[in-house]
Each structure stands twice: as structure tokens, then as C-alpha cells.
Amino acid sequence: MSKVMEHHGVVIVGGGPAGLAAAIAAYEAGQHDVLVLERDVQLGGILNQCIHNGFGLHTFKEELTGPEYAARFIQKAQELDIACRLGTMVLDISPERVVTTVSAADGIRTIAADAVVLAMGCRERPRGALATPGYRPAGVYSAGTAQRLVNIEGQMPGREVVILGSGDIGLIMARRMTLEGAHVVCVAEVMPYSGGLKRNIVQCLDDFGIPLLLSHTVVDVEGKDRVEAVSIAEVDERMRPIPGTEVRYPCDTLMLSVGLLPENELSRAAGVELSPVTRGPIVDQSLQTSIPGVFACGNVLHVHDLVDFVSQEAAEAGAQAAHFSMAKDAQDGAAERGVPVVATDGVRYTVPSFVDPQKMADKLTVRFRVANEYCDRYVSVYYDDERVQHRKKRVMAPGEMEQVVLKREDLLAREGLAQITVKLEEE
Amino acid sequence: MATEIRELICINCPMGCPLTVTLEDGEVVSVTGNTCPRGDAYGRKEVTNPRRIVTTTVPVVGSKTEHMVSVKTKTDIPKDKIFDVVFALKEVKAQAPLEIGDVVLANVAGTGVDVIATKRA
Structure with missing residues (x-):
């Protein structure tokens, strides 16, 4: 007992x-x-x-x-x-x-x-999280599920494939399905930029001539028992499909990398x-x-x-x-949660969100992602109102993680520090 | 003198550095934008002799845990041989037990490169 x-x-x-x-x-x-x-x-x-x-x-x-x-x-x-x-x-x-x-x-x-x-x-993120019309036929897979089927189970999910979303798993699966003999019609991405790594655009899509349709989304899934076709339309800047731009692609598989x-x-x-x-x-x-x-x-x-x-x-x-x-x-x-780290001006979040200078190591890596695609922006760190880091980056994109490193001695030297800010600046 | 400028994305690692390769009369004279020596090498190779590592799976028999075993070309192979490699592996069945690094198919598609297992099975 x-x-x-x-x-x-x-x-x-x-x-x-x-x-x-x-x-x-x-x-x-x-x-x-x-x-x-x-x-x-x-x-x-x-x-x-x-x-x-x-x-x-x-x-x-x-x-x-x-x-x-x-x-x-x-x-x-x-x-x-x-x-x-x-x-x-x-x-x-x-x-x-x-x-x-x-x-x-x-x-x-x-x-x-x-x-x-x-x-x-x-x-x-599953299909149910997207507002995709149509029945619920077989042939709609999340990219990771398809990856498991192909690579672990040795099963092919389909032969004629449309991929929605340009996350890395979708890009990797575009190449994988192609190597396994399927035809990947296109990858449609609702945002005006890819959600995946640039290297994967090059080696998974460009190498095989697979088109990446930016600012496009799936507006219809046809088929009741099995996917028969999907329709893809261009979207406007508010991500609404533009009437008249729909193109119908016959296929048996829709993969989601969203x-x-x-x-x-x-x-x-x-x-x-x-x-x-x-x-x-x-x-x-x-x-x-x-x-x-x-x-x-x-x-x-x-x-x-x-x-x-x-x-x-x-x-x-x-x-x-x-x-x-x-x-x-x-x-x-x-x-005791320490000094808050505030993400703003194009920086979506930081990890960690709090830093206690007494308890941190000599150097602390703060990781973050940006909200958009940016060219020639500066990543800046402020201790209260004082700018302490200012580093130019040629290209930043939401699909890629960025980081800054904070030094303990710098933080300890600023008694009463109330806020650390990480942001993007044009100059 | 014909100067050609090629803009590439380095695929060596996920950083994806944007490279600018300058050629004069077909000869690479500079690579910029890279943040490590791999980028320089990639830029030079990509405009003259593009190569890729191929990864795929083959069925494995006699394994208690796996139906398929993941494999790769031990080094990169010419990009235009990717499908030759995949076709050469189409008839291959690997035999368990397999350790990482075991050769599954030697000298695949005449590339001089072996295909090796990347998983135990």
C-alpha cells in the first residue's frame, strides 16, 4: 500500500x-x-x-x-x-x-x-485548420504523414501531386515524390514568400523544374471518394482569392505543408x-x-x-x-523572471522572453523570427533606450530563425535595466 | 571578354547564403556572399559541374524493426545523374543486419560513388 x-x-x-x-x-x-x-x-x-x-x-x-x-x-x-x-x-x-x-x-x-x-x-497544422472547400476525400495528406508513408512504410500516397504550402517538409516531399516516380504539379503558397529554407527551393523545386506559385492558394478540392482535381487561384494582398484566376489541376493527391x-x-x-x-x-x-x-x-x-x-x-x-x-x-x-525581452518592429518573438543578468551565463543566445521578408535591414538590440547592437543582414525571411547574443557583463553594467528590445531597423 | 554574373543560393547548409559568382569567358573569377569556404567551393562547382547528394530508401529484408532502410550516395554525384541513381536502386533490396555506412550498392550508375545505409536495420 x-x-x-x-x-x-x-x-x-x-x-x-x-x-x-x-x-x-x-x-x-x-x-x-x-x-x-x-x-x-x-x-x-x-x-x-x-x-x-x-x-x-x-x-x-x-x-x-x-x-x-x-x-x-x-x-x-x-x-x-x-x-x-x-x-x-x-x-x-x-x-x-x-x-x-x-x-x-x-x-x-x-x-x-x-x-x-x-x-x-x-x-x-491539419486540413481542418484551413478553410478549404470540398468533400473529405482520400488523398489529402499532411506532408509529414506522406513523408512517413514513403520513407518508413514504403508506401506511395499518390502519383499526381499538388502541394499547398511551401514549408520545408512540403518542399522536401516535392523532391521525394518526384524521385519515387510521382509527378508534382506545383507548390502553391498563399504568402508572397516561401515558408521554407531557400536551399530547399533550389534543390527540391528548381532542380526538378517544379513551379512554386507564390500568392496562390487552393480554392476547391474535387472528388468524393478520392481527390480528382484541385483548383488554385491567385490571392490579393489580403490573401483573398482573385476571381477569374482559378486554374484546375487534375491530381490524385493534395499535400499540405502549412x-x-x-x-x-x-x-x-x-x-x-x-x-x-x-x-x-x-x-x-x-x-x-x-x-x-x-x-x-x-x-x-x-x-x-x-x-x-x-x-x-x-x-x-x-x-x-x-x-x-x-x-x-x-x-x-x-x-523571479528578470528583465523582459521585447520583440517589436518586424521581430515576432524572442526566446527567451526574460533575462535575469545575475543568473545568465556569460553569453546568452536569443533566438527570434521575423514577420516578413526583408532586404538590407539592421537587427538592433536596445538596453532601455540605448542601442547596443546594430548588425546589417542582407536577407531575412520568416522561414529562417535569427539570433542575437547578449553578454552578461553588458547587462550587469546597467543597473536598473527595465527592458531589452530586439527590433529591425532600416538604418 | 565576356563577363557573366550568376546569382545562386548556396545549398551546403540551411543558412542558404546568397552567392554572386562572376565568370569571365566561362572561368570563375570570383565568388562573393558566402560566409564559409564551402560556399566558395559550391559557387565554383555549381556553375561548372553541379553535383548533389541523393537520398532515398530501399526495401530491407530480414529486419525486425524496419520495412525500408534510408540510403544516400556517399559523396555528391553529377546533378544530371540523379535519376540514373534512383533507377539503379529500383531493383535493390537490402539485407539486414545493416549498420550506418554499410554499402547497399557499389559504384551506382557508373558514378564511382557507393550508396550507403544511413540507418540501422
Whole structure:
């Protein structure tokens, strides 16, 4: 009856790139009682189906595929003998950091954690989130689902493909379907710019002569049992379809690559404060959420463009979680959130949102995304009214993450600092 | 002297640096816009001998966990050989057990480049 609850120093929710990097960093920071919870039957997360190359140039100085990148971290975690519980789904995280899990092997279990790292990743925005008319025929796939079908299951979703949305997964799948013998008719993007990386436009579309239709969207999906055709129209500057511009494309498959949403059901239920912009937790310089001892990293925090940055960020979260778990006296104090970092003038958000100069490392990377495509703009950082950084960037786009680095000594030198501002300026 | 300027996006890494390659009489005389040496090399190669790494999957038999195994060309191959590589792999079935780096098809499509596994199976 009086069974003692299972207890661990750091419990990590998710065994993808973020969770693995966090686990390794937590161990290396001195907390050897680390447990990774993964709902899939293998580690590596979404990297397992990302078979294309381009991962790891920052981290390993070589160009790896997704599975190879994941394997490096899995191997490291195994060398350190970090406990990973597979096939285990987290049902609940309490504000007191009690984690409830379910698995076929163990049923329901509760685990007390000194620190928790949220590393659940993100999921795709589905068709239901778009105002697309028509029936609900077979043949409409999110790009990531199609990627899994092709790369893991070895199944072809269709032969004549229209892709809506120019996110990276859509671009990668345009090439992938082409190599597998399908015909990709076009990629339609409602915005006047691509949501994906420029390199993917070049090597996934241009290399194969696949047209990218900017400022275009799907206005009709024909077919009742199976997709038979889609109609695509140009949109005006307010993204309304322009009558008379519709073109009908016969096809059997419509793929959607229309954005990723951090998967924060668990965080929300735990009472973690979320950002309406990123849809991820609001964090401080330690990547700690509004609940003390609960940290967040990777795509559950904000959607990243590069896994290398996920690994860097997750390593920081893992190390901070380890420190928290080992410094019992510091636990659960009222969360002092530090100086707010304000994103404005073309900067949509920053991670972190708060910086405590006393607690930050010597250098802190602040990541952000911009709201639009910009040419020859300056990225500026202000400490209150004083401009302290001013760096020209030739090109910036919403699809690519940007960063600035803050120095602790600069912040400490400004007593009473009330606000840090990151913004874009024309000069 | 014929000067040609080509605007490219470097595909070596996700930074996607915008490159300007200047050619004189078909010879590359400068690459600008790159932020690392890979960009310079890419710019020179892309206008003279464009190459790509090809990644795809092949079925694997005898694996407990995988139906398919992901593979890649060990190094880049000429861009105009991409479909030759894919067609050469069409009949290939890999045999488990496979480690990352194991050769799945040697000298694919006469490129002199091996196709290797990128996943354990």
C-alpha cells in the first residue's frame, strides 16, 4: 500500500533530438539520474523519417541525414547509460512535477521528478485548420504523414501531386515524390514568400523544374471518394482569392505543408504559461517555464528551422534542469523572471522572453523570427533606450530563425535595466 | 571578354547564403556572399559541374524493426545523374543486419560513388 513513488532527478518528456540532447547535457552537468520518456518504440523522433541530408553541419561539421544525426545522439545516450523508457506516453504533468505515464508493459505509473524537461516537439497544422472547400476525400495528406508513408512504410500516397504550402517538409516531399516516380504539379503558397529554407527551393523545386506559385492558394478540392482535381487561384494582398484566376489541376493527391504547431497539451494542463505567438512556453534565460523546475526546448518551445539549433537549445535546457535538480535549496522559490525581452518592429518573438543578468551565463543566445521578408535591414538590440547592437543582414525571411547574443557583463553594467528590445531597423 | 554574373543560393547548409559568382569567358573569377569556404567551393562547382547528394530508401529484408532502410550516395554525384541513381536502386533490396555506412550498392550508375545505409536495420 505505502509504495514509495518512483523518483528521478531529471525526467525528459520526448526522445527526439531535443530530448536526447537535453538528457545528455543533464548527465554531463552532473545529474546522473535522468529518465527519458518516449511514446514511440524507438528514439530519434521525427529525424527517423527525415532521410534527406543537411543535418549537423553546425554540430558535427559534416552533412548528415536525419537518421544519422539521431544515431549520434542515441549512441551517446547509450554510452552514458541514460535510462530511456520507450512505448511510454506521458498523460499528465502536475505543477509539483509528478509525471503520469502509460505503457503496455507497465500500465499507469507516476514518477516524481526534481526537474522536468518538456521536449515533445510539434505537430502539423491539419486540413481542418484551413478553410478549404470540398468533400473529405482520400488523398489529402499532411506532408509529414506522406513523408512517413514513403520513407518508413514504403508506401506511395499518390502519383499526381499538388502541394499547398511551401514549408520545408512540403518542399522536401516535392523532391521525394518526384524521385519515387510521382509527378508534382506545383507548390502553391498563399504568402508572397516561401515558408521554407531557400536551399530547399533550389534543390527540391528548381532542380526538378517544379513551379512554386507564390500568392496562390487552393480554392476547391474535387472528388468524393478520392481527390480528382484541385483548383488554385491567385490571392490579393489580403490573401483573398482573385476571381477569374482559378486554374484546375487534375491530381490524385493534395499535400499540405502549412505550418507546425508546438505540441503543448501537457504543458497547458500543467499550468505552464504559453506565448500566443510561438504557442510554446514563455521561458527565461534558463529556458525555465512559468513553473519552477519545468524547462522547455526544441520544437515544443518554438518551431525551429535547424535541428542543430534544437540540439544547442536542448543542451542548455538539460544542463539547467540538472542544476535545478541538484540545488534543492533553490527550488520552488517565487519565480523571479528578470528583465523582459521585447520583440517589436518586424521581430515576432524572442526566446527567451526574460533575462535575469545575475543568473545568465556569460553569453546568452536569443533566438527570434521575423514577420516578413526583408532586404538590407539592421537587427538592433536596445538596453532601455540605448542601442547596443546594430548588425546589417542582407536577407531575412520568416522561414529562417535569427539570433542575437547578449553578454552578461553588458547587462550587469546597467543597473536598473527595465527592458531589452530586439527590433529591425532600416538604418 | 565576356563577363557573366550568376546569382545562386548556396545549398551546403540551411543558412542558404546568397552567392554572386562572376565568370569571365566561362572561368570563375570570383565568388562573393558566402560566409564559409564551402560556399566558395559550391559557387565554383555549381556553375561548372553541379553535383548533389541523393537520398532515398530501399526495401530491407530480414529486419525486425524496419520495412525500408534510408540510403544516400556517399559523396555528391553529377546533378544530371540523379535519376540514373534512383533507377539503379529500383531493383535493390537490402539485407539486414545493416549498420550506418554499410554499402547497399557499389559504384551506382557508373558514378564511382557507393550508396550507403544511413540507418540501422
